[in-house]
Each structure stands twice: as structure tokens, then as C-alpha cells.
Amino acid sequence: NKLIDELAEGLRKQRLSGGQWRSTQDNMYALVALSDYARAQKNGVTEIAVGGALTRNRVLRGGEVLFEEFDGSKIRQPLTIQARGRARYAVRVREAKRGGLDQIVNNGLSVTREYLTADGKKLESIKAGQLVKVRLTVAPGKERRWLALADPLPAGFEAVNTRLASSASTVRTGRSWSWTHVEMRDDQVLAFADRVWRGRPMVLEYLARATIAGKFKALPAHAETMYAPEINGRTAQSMVTIR
Template sequence: DRAAVYLSDIVRGNVNIRHHPYDSRVWSTTRAYALYVLALMGKPEPAFAEKMFAEKDSLSLFAKTLLLKALHHGKGALSAQAALLTDLMNKITVTSDSAHFEDDEGRSGRWIYSSNLRTTALILQSLLEIGSDNPLTHSIAHWLVEKRKSKRWISTQENIHLFHALNDYFTREEKVSPDYSIVLSLAGDEILKDEIRGDRNKVLKTDTPLGHLKGGDTVPFKIRLRGEGSLYYDLRLHYAPAGALAPRDEGFTIIKEMSTLDGKPLESVTAGSLVVVTLRIIVPRESLFVVCNDPLPAGLEAVNTDFSTESEEDLRRLEDMEDSDRRGWWTGFNHIEKHDDRVLLFADSLTPGIHTYRYLARALTFGTFLAPGTKIEEMYAPEVFGRAAERTVLITR
């Protein structure tokens, strides 16, 4: 009862907000949470829920979801629930094989542990709770599973909401143990035939060459399943380019620049001198498990700055070129590899914005060399990628 009284005071604004670092938006989210918990306790506050619904346009996605749950458990108006659900789904970010929601709580949201993962998980759990048959629930669950692979959490809030959502998803979607045979065919030819009997972790895979198909034709891909249970499948197309590739933006924009240590654009470079390579990557939405492959032209070699033989002065000048507003380790590239012929950048998560990485390369051999376009992609969704322009590099004596 004391807990209910406290929550009721929050709903009514009978708490001293000066004792908390929340702004008005976060306070609205807190009141929505209180409304939801009261409804779960069998003590809904319909008048205050209706009042908050009238102000829904000022609420964050997390708050709207909590209000939806409060109305659902408190037997609130179905029209209000439908309106909130529409608002939520209008904000979904959909890629080729996944979907998620971008948290919009604002800077003060850090006080209540806001994140894209927590917001996405709460919305998925709510969709399942209210019995929604939205087909995007599968894509949302896929995004959460991929996010979980990083094994890094901002907070325990992410943990509880993630496991709540995935547990509810598994309970609803995996009621029946898989027990079926499956046949896949492409252009009328059988490419895979197998069966799954109770093993949810069994993975079937096949690779099929397409050289015998006529270019430009549309061919059918068919799945024949006999039995019961859920089947999850994915199709990937791998190809090798026949000529020079133009820059592409299919989810990422990447720009590669080469300059002197003084920051001047480079037309040519003298053998033995240093070059600053700058990669600027524009990310429109949070992306998971990203790799950036920056091939080096044959006449250049990446400088390993960990070696004590490298000039401290050159390293200092490179550091001076770095942006002053460095991001946290969990938002950028957290693993770098420098090979003889390329530099690889890896990130578990890239947040929206512009990410910049610089490194030094040394010109070794004079001549004219082709620099293939730098490519960035999501490792588990390579159709989300970006490619920089190809260029030639002139190294003089």
C-alpha cells in the first residue's frame, strides 16, 4: 500500500521535483511508468492516463509505450491504445533484415538509463503483450538478438528489458517444437533438402552458383515445408565486380582523404614521406557489428604507431589533427588492425553521426598505383554498406 501511495503521489505531482535532476520530459516518462505499475497492481488511474494521452505528442517513445501498457492493463480506451501504437510504429527504423527504435528521451534520459536497446525491447514486449500481429515483430527481435551478441551492456535496465522481450517472443513464437521437412528450389532446381526434428539450433546452409542463369531474368525461389514449427531463413547474394566501382551509399556514407602532415590535400607524394589517411563515416542510424575495410595502394604501407621507432613528433602532429570531442569506447571503432595491404576497423556499435579515423601511411615505391574504394558494411547484414570512390596515387622519386 505504501508503494501504491508513493506511485500515486508521482502521478499527481506531489513530489518535490527539485530533489531530482530530471527535466519535464523525463518526469513525464516517470509518471507514465508509475501509471503502468499502478495498473499492474490493479489500481489504475484512468483520469490521469487520459490526461497524459491528451499530451502524447510531447512524450518520448519510452513514455508512450508505458502509457500504452497502463491503458492496456487498466482497461483504457481502445482508440487511445490504437493511436499510441500507430505513433510508435511510425517511428520504427527498418533495414533489410531488422528493425529497431531510436531513443528520443534527450540528454536528461541518461538519468533514467535511456538507450535504443531498452526502448526497442520495451516496445517489442508491449507489442507481444497486447497481442499485436505486426509482421515487424520478427525484425525487431532479430535486431535485439544481434545487439545481444556484443555482450556489453550500458546498464542492468537494458538486461531486464531485453530478456523480458525475448522471453515473451520465444514463448509466443516457439510454442511448437520444429518438426518438419524442407525443400528449397531456385529457378526450378532443388538446391537443398533436409529436415528438422526438434532441434531449434540446427542451421541449414547451401551455396548455389548462378552462372548458368541468364542475366536480367527473374527466377523464382520457393520453399516447401511439410510439418509444423517456425522456419527462419535468409538469402545472400555474393558477386564480384567486372570493372571500376562507383561510390555507393546503401546505409553508410564514407569519404577517404589523403593529406600531408600539415593537412594539405595530396596530389602526389615523394617516396619515403608520410601520408595522413582520413576516413570520415556518416552513420544515419545505430548500426551493429560494423567492419570498415580500407585497402592500401601497392606503393603505401600503414605505419604501426605502437613501434617506438616511429617519430614522436609525427605522432603528436597526427594526434593534434584528431577531433576534440572524442566519443566513448562503446560508440566507435573498438578494434583496429593494420596489415601490409589494408587497415581494418571494427565496431560492435556505431551511433548516428560522423565518425572520423586517421592513420599514417608511408610511401615506399615510386610509380602510379590504384587505391580501391574503401568499404564499410554491417558484418551480419552486408547489404547495408557504403563505398568510397576509387582513386590513383602518384609516388615520385
């Protein structure tokens, strides 16, 4: 039935720019439907060539998936992929950015981190036993979906557990629609949001206690969109001194 092909194509076209549908539930049902559709298809042919030289010619049966990996540093000529029949293909590029953790990264998301006094003032020094307010700000270049933020804790810090009655209200999210879930672990604080808007920075504040005197490395806070991790950003790493 030709309508089946049209429905499958329409389902693919409903994907958002990040390659996903509008919710995790939509993703699940769409992928189940497209998987069933793929298994019912006839054979297709995929050809992969680098610089005009054929490296792979493969007949794919219905529902079969072929993965091919290339070392980008060794590809000096154009990579060409052709699909005939029912075969379809996608390409994902993974790259390591130049520079180490001392550099700020902004690939569609701007991330900043501040260490403040418990009442939000500029922090001059940190003493063992002191409460420190950590303020994280994520500013998207445009509207994004399914944002995840991770802030590693320096070894000398311990996040205050907001689920304990004695430490309630120690996490502030600015507005009620900001973060849909916040999770505090021994080594990091995680936060998630279903949607973020351009011009509306997301702010997360939590309290941490300086527990041990010493000099500790604060690894970068990192944010990314869960279904399109190439959209990301991070702070630079820094040093935290507890006296």
C-alpha cells in the first residue's frame, strides 16, 4: 500500500532539528513504527566511497543496519555515500575541540558558573565548614529542547542535600518553569529542562559546604541537549582554595 510509504515519510519529516520528536514518548513510538516499517522493506544497496574509491558496497535486507566508522584524520578526500532502492543513511561527525579544559566552549549554549557567599555576595575566600552558593547560568542561542546540565563538585565540596528536612529550599531555580528535575549526587549536581528559550537564561543555584582545607580543581560545568549532544557548552575549569 503506497499510503504506508507516505505515512513513514511524514513521520520522518515531523522530527525536530535535533533529530528527535517532541517528547520521549513520541520518540519511542515513532522508532517502534519505523523499525517495523524497515523490517518489512525489500533489499537496498549502499555504496560508500572516499575520494572516488569504493570502500564498501553492501546489499541491505529489510531492517538490517550497517555501521561504518572512519578515522577523520586519515580522510584527505571527500566522503561520498549513495543509497539505492530502500536503503537510507545518516552521518554523524564526532570531533575533539582544540584546547584543554581551561577554555570556555560555546556550541549553541553559553554556560557560566559563580561561587558566592551563602547570601549571594562576591566570595573573597573560602573557609573550611563554610556554605558556598553555586550559581550556574545557561543561555541558549535559540529555543532548545531537552537540556541537561552537569556541574562536577570539587573534591573539597559537599552538596547540601535538599531532600533533607534540615536543608529544604537550598536549591533555587529562578522561575517555576525553569528546571523540571534537579538531582544532587556525591560528585556532581545534575539538572534537566524540557524546553529553554532564547533570551531567557536558565539559572540554577545550590548550596555546597566546604569540608576540607586544600586546593582543589573544579572541572567544567557542562550543558548539552540530550538528543543532539553536538549542541553543548561548558565553563572553563578553575581552582578552588579552601583555608
